[in-house]
Amino acid sequence: MQNIVVRPEFQKMGIGTMIMDNLMLYLKENAPDQAFIGLFSSNEGKKLYEKYGFQQYPALTGMFRVAPI
Known part of the structure; x- marks a missing residue:
């Protein structure tokens, strides 16, 4: 799966949290x-993903985590 976006007019309604x-x-x-x-x-999405354990690492592009969830 890739490229999931919540349109700006629907942001701040819990949709991103529901998806995650x-x-x-x-x-x-x-x-x-x-x-x-x-x-x-x-940049705006980083706070949401951090709530799910994703972290940004300076030597890498993007954010990641390792299972188990």
């Missing part, structure tokens, strides 16, 4: 241990 909750549940149930889960984010 469902994606994280899917990963929890299906991703193998030590799976590398990466994403690219706008």
Whole structure:
């Protein structure tokens, strides 16, 4: 899956959180241990992804976390 965006007029309504909750549940149930889960984010989206354990690392592009979820 890639390129999920919440249109500006629908932001701040919990839609991004709902999407992330469902994606994280899917990963929890299906991703193998030590799976590398990466994403690219706008500056505005980083706070949302940090709530789900994603971190930015200076030597890498994007954000990521490692399963288990």
